[in-house]
Amino acid sequence: MSAVQAGPEVDLSLLVRQVRWEAEGVVSVLLEDAGGADLPQWAPGAHIDLHLPGGATRQYSLCGDPCDRKVWRVGVLREDAGRGGSAAVHERVRPGTVLGARGPRNAFALAGTGPFRFVAGGIGITPILAMVRECEAQGVDWSLLYGGRSRGSMAFLGELAAYGGKVTLHPQDEVGLMPLGEQFGAPQPGTTVHACGPAAMLDALHGAMESWVEALRVERFVAVEATTEQLHSERAFDVDAVRSGVTVRVPVGTSIVRALEGVGIFPGTSCEEGICGTCETGVVSGEVDHRDSLLSEAERAAGETMMICVSRCTGPRLGLDL
Ligand code: FES
Helix, strand or coil: CCCCCCCCCEEEEEEEEEEEEEECCEEEEEEEECCCCCCCCCCCCEEEEEECCCCCEEEEEECCCCCCCCCEEEEEECCCCCCCHHHHHHHHCCCCCEEEEEEEEECCCCCCCCCEEEEEEHHHHHHHHHHHHHHHHHCCCEEEEEEECCHHHCCCHHHHHCCHHHEEEEEHHHHCCCCHHHHHCCCCCCCEEEEECCHHHHHHHHHHCHHHHHHEEEECCCCCCCCHHHHHCCCCEEEEECCCCEEEEECCCCCHHHHHHCCCCCCCCCCCCCCCCCCEEEEEECCEECCCCCCCHHHHHHCCEEECCCCEECCCEEEECC
């Protein structure tokens, strides 16, 4: 469900219009086209790659109004234990800074026609903000359960207050962990659940929804790690790049992307962790060992696409639409 159709992703030069303090450790950054042009269209759930001062590239969900073609908004949590991207935003991005960007890309679009239940943990509220705005505009049944460490750490509370009782806040220091089992343990026919937040929250929700997990859509910030079984069973395989007419061997410990680069095929990549969707590639033949954090159970079972930066092959050979 989306009223806004997104176009192909593009490279952009973005001017920082404003940096706003939203909550403890969270700023929002308002961005406009550096040349004053309209920004590309996007739909809720979309994110962009931002090329940050210092050389890092990070993915951020767009959390403003998709109808506003002049301004994009992203929310950034400072993670001191992170790899430096969020610190670069907090310390070096100021009004007037120009940042390279690529996108928008959407691997977390609203699925279904409603009712919608949303679950957000911490900075995971950012893609959900745009989703609830769209649901409200379309007049569909929705509600949001939003948890955080404490009320002071939860961004955009003022904005969410406008939705009244559709939003339930769950600051952990006041009321403990979110009651995911209680609220999502029993199947709710026709309902889709979209969730974004820390891995522990998403894993708990996945566990609670075991009997109707096909209704769950998640976006992760941190890649799911390969299981011990996957690591131990890893073996070399051949990839046929069908359109290019090239076959390449993918050794143990090498990704399909790296192997393809070795023979002069350069698929687009960004996160290289299976969380952004840039490298999603059509599968022509073969059995995929999915290791990404994006595809739903149903999409994995269909086996039509895969993330070639992390996923592999369970058999000896894979045919890809490349
Ligand atoms: Fe991000 Fe593969 S490059 S999912």
